Amino acid sequence: MRVTLRFGRALREIYDHLGESMEVRLKEGATAKEALAAANLPEGACGLLLTDDRLCKIDEEVTHGQIITVLPPVSGG
Amino acid sequence: MYGYAGKILRVDLSAGKISHEPLTEELVDNYIGGRGFGAYYVYNEVPPGADPCGPDNRLVIASGPFAGVFLPSGAKTSISAKSPATGLYGDSNVGGHLAGELKYAGIDAIIVEGRTPVPSYLFIDDDRVEIRSATHLWGKGAIKTEEVLKEELGDEFQIATIGPAGENRVVFACINHDFGRQAGRCGMGAVMGSKNLKAIAVRGTQGVPVADMDGLKSVATVMFRELMQDPGLKIWQDLGLAQVTTWANSIAALPTRNFRENFYEDVNGLSGELMKETIVVGDKACFACPMATGKLCKASFRGKTVLVEGPEYETTALIGSNCALRSIEEVAFANYVCDELGLDTISAGNVVAFVMECFEKGIITKEDTGGIEAKFGSLDAFCDLAHLIARREGIGNILADGVAGASKAWGEESSRIAIHVKGLEWSGYESRGAPSMMLAYMTCDIGAHHNRAWSVTHDIAVGRDIIKGKAAKVVEFQHVRPLFDCFGVCRLQWVELGLPLEHYAKLYPVVTGMDDSWEDLLVKSERIWNLTRAFAVREREDFGRADDWPPARFYEEPVPDGPLAGFRITEDDLNTLLDEYYEARGWDENGRPKAETLIRLGLENVASELYKMGRIS
Numbered sequence: 001m002r003v004t005l006r007f008g009r010a011l012r013e014i015y016d017h018l019g020e021s022m023e024v025r026l027k028e029g030a031t032a033k034e035a036l037a038a039a040n041l042p043e044g045a046c047g048l049l050l051t052d053d054r055l056c057k058i059d060e061e062v063t064h065g066q067i068i069t070v071l072p073p074v075s076g077g
Numbered sequence: 078m079y080g081y082a083g084k085i086l087r088v089d090l091s092a093g094k095i096s097h098e099p100l101t102e103e104l105v106d107n108y109i110g111g112r113g114f115g116a117y118y119v120y121n122e123v124p125p126g127a128d129p130c131g132p133d134n135r136l137v138i139a140s141g142p143f144a145g146v147f148l149p150s151g152a153k154t155s156i157s158a159k160s161p162a163t164g165l166y167g168d169s170n171v172g173g174h175l176a177g178e179l180k181y182a183g184i185d186a187i188i189v190e191g192r193t194p195v196p197s198y199l200f201i202d203d204d205r206v207e208i209r210s211a212t213h214l215w216g217k218g219a220i221k222t223e224e225v226l227k228e229e230l231g232d233e234f235q236i237a238t239i240g241p242a243g244e245n246r247v248v249f250a251c252i253n254h255d256f257g258r259q260a261g262r263c264g265m266g267a268v269m270g271s272k273n274l275k276a277i278a279v280r281g282t283q284g285v286p287v288a289d290m291d292g293l294k295s296v297a298t299v300m301f302r303e304l305m306q307d308p309g310l311k312i313w314q315d316l317g318l319a320q321v322t323t324w325a326n327s328i329a330a331l332p333t334r335n336f337r338e339n340f341y342e343d344v345n346g347l348s349g350e351l352m353k354e355t356i357v358v359g360d361k362a363c364f365a366c367p368m369a370t371g372k373l374c375k376a377s378f379r380g381k382t383v384l385v386e387g388p389e390y391e392t393t394a395l396i397g398s399n400c401a402l403r404s405i406e407e408v409a410f411a412n413y414v415c416d417e418l419g420l421d422t423i424s425a426g427n428v429v430a431f432v433m434e435c436f437e438k439g440i441i442t443k444e445d446t447g448g449i450e451a452k453f454g455s456l457d458a459f460c461d462l463a464h465l466i467a468r469r470e471g472i473g474n475i476l477a478d479g480v481a482g483a484s485k486a487w488g489e490e491s492s493r494i495a496i497h498v499k500g501l502e503w504s505g506y507e508s509r510g511a512p513s514m515m516l517a518y519m520t521c522d523i524g525a526h527h528n529r530a531w532s533v534t535h536d537i538a539v540g541r542d543i544i545k546g547k548a549a550k551v552v553e554f555q556h557v558r559p560l561f562d563c564f565g566v567c568r569l570q571w572v573e574l575g576l577p578l579e580h581y582a583k584l585y586p587v588v589t590g591m592d593d594s595w596e597d598l599l600v601k602s603e604r605i606w607n608l609t610r611a612f613a614v615r616e617r618e619d620f621g622r623a624d625d626w627p628p629a630r631f632y633e634e635p636v637p638d639g640p641l642a643g644f645r646i647t648e649d650d651l652n653t654l655l656d657e658y659y660e661a662r663g664w665d666e667n668g669r670p671k672a673e674t675l676i677r678l679g680l681e682n683v684a685s686e687l688y689k690m691g692r693i694s
Contacts, residue, residue: 009575
């Protein structure tokens with residue numbers, strides 16, 4: 001299946017290989033964590049995931065065609 | 078002069094004298110504003126050896142060129158002084174609505190010196206400035222004081238106050254503003270209290286001249302539009318800064334039980350999501366900010382229900398997991414207690430966690446605590462200790478000097494677990510598994526604070542076990558991030574939502590009319606960094622590498638559990654980090670700026686002074 005990842009701007013500044021979005025291919029039953037790994041993002045690189053205007057958990061199963069917005073970790077100032 | 082009000086207000090509380098001085102082009106050109114002004118005046122006006130709580134210290138309250146201007150969140154006021162926590166230069170910034178109001182009253186900075194014989198507050202209504210009696214306010218909580226002054230003067234006045242902790246010179250007393258925002262760090266509240274100055278109330282009706290209004294509209298419109306279209310904006314509006322907690326835990330950086338651990342098993346009880354579901358009752362924003370990260374919460378404890386702004390991440394980390402509280406409502410209540418007493422929540426969380434671990438280890442007993450069962454997880458203990466600290470009663474008198482002061486009283490075993498650098502308690506990122514962040518804390522000019530260089534993401538990106546090559550990134554951050562404190566603008570829009578730095582580079586000339594490039598501005602930031610370091614070198618003959626060293630816990634104890642169990646950083650690693658850092662900065666092996674570095678930055682007089690004193694070569 002295919003899942004689209006959209007990357008927040010602050011994340012793109014840290015990881016040069018990221019564009020605005022990336023389509024990744026995953027096996028059925030894969031999780032959001034596996035989607036991030038497929039985009040070559042190390043663990044901890046992502047702060048929050050959003051999908052359909054809600055928070056997406058890192059261990060949540062993703063589905064074909066799903067769009068996930070990947071936001072960077074935040075510092076709080 | 079564009080982007081500035083054009084005046085410095087000087088208040089000599091000993092003499093009861095109020096005067097205005099012109100803002101000079103030289104000051105603006107060299108130090109920009111905000112923390113830059115603070116560094117300049119503290120270096121040049123506070124004599125070496127001065128008591129931070131004595132009349133010779135200066136309290137500098139300064140905005141910058143972007144403050145009060147129509148652009149995203151020109152809301153920051155920097156407050157600087159010689160810090161009673163560190164004995165070195167200190168500053169802290171606060172959002173809300175104070176910075177713009179000061180400029181609308183025609184003031185770029187207030188310099189407070191001396192001490193009033195009776196409790197007073199400073200009243201500013203455009204050009205009318207008075208030192209007024211505050212005897213009816215003395216002893217009151219910070220939030221209560223703001224309520225009373227708003228009732229007396231009118232809601233349009235912006236108020237900065239201290240609580241009992243500032244009056245009693247607790248070294249981590251903060252200055253409160255807007256009912257829930259604080260200049261929290263470095264004990265600026267204690268400096269204000271030592272001057273018998275309970276509050277500052279300001280109202281202004283003037284404008285801020287800008288050099289190119291069309292240019293400003295153009296850049297600011299793009300910035301606002303990009304912010305409003307950012308996919309992350311809604312999550313900020315929903316969760317505010319509390320969203321950081323579960324992430325910090327997931328990467329093993331969440332301070333837990335006095336930084337003994339960095340992974341908290343009960344983190345779900347502290348999450349931003351739970352906070353939104355259970356205690357948030359409203360949103361609050363600073364001047365011209367679409368992010369509205371402030372969350373108004375209701376919390377109950379001991380039969381009392383309070384309304385409090387927060388807790389944000391730092392408070393949740395230091396009071397929550399670090400003291401092992403288990404619910405976000407408990408943290409919110411403790412947040413309120415600190416706000417009303419005028420205590421910095423970061424340091425207060427550190428201090429109470431330190432007490433709890435000392436109690437657990439038997440270093441202190443109930444005899445020392447005055448009967449308080451100071452166990453991890455006890456909100457009762459937190460609240461009781463906070464009240465004692467703010468009033469310097471019983472054990473509170475020892476704790477009011479911070480973990481550094483208390484560990485001197487309680488001996489060697491306690492000093493290994495007193496989590497601070499230079500006397501300032503560590504903020505919310507446990508860094509054994511993040512070497513560049515560790516270095517950022519070690520070298521931050523005000524002590525162990527994260528805001529100058531938040532580089533955890535760099536460690537994650539390039540490798541958490543990598544030591545070499547990380548110092549350059551820390552230096553880079555230490556120049557970029559403090560620029561925002563000089564501009565008088567919040568950095569969240571850049572740091573968190575990725576608003577490009579190019580926008581800020583474009584804002585500077587259209588607001589000020591000056592043609593500085595971004596690189597020019599970074600040099601100014603480096604100048605300010607070296608000036609605050611020079612203050613430390615001038616202040617103490619023995620100041621140097623040892624002052625940049627972290628607490629023993631971090632290199633003696635590997636991470637005990639969680640995702641990074643067994644991970645450790647060694648003393649050799651720390652020395653490698655410092656060696657690279659000093660070289661990158663043009664400082665000697667003991668961490669003192671070389672004369673050539675100071676001269677390159679236009680600090681010839683400083684170089685000459687330190688050279689004559691034998692402090693640099």
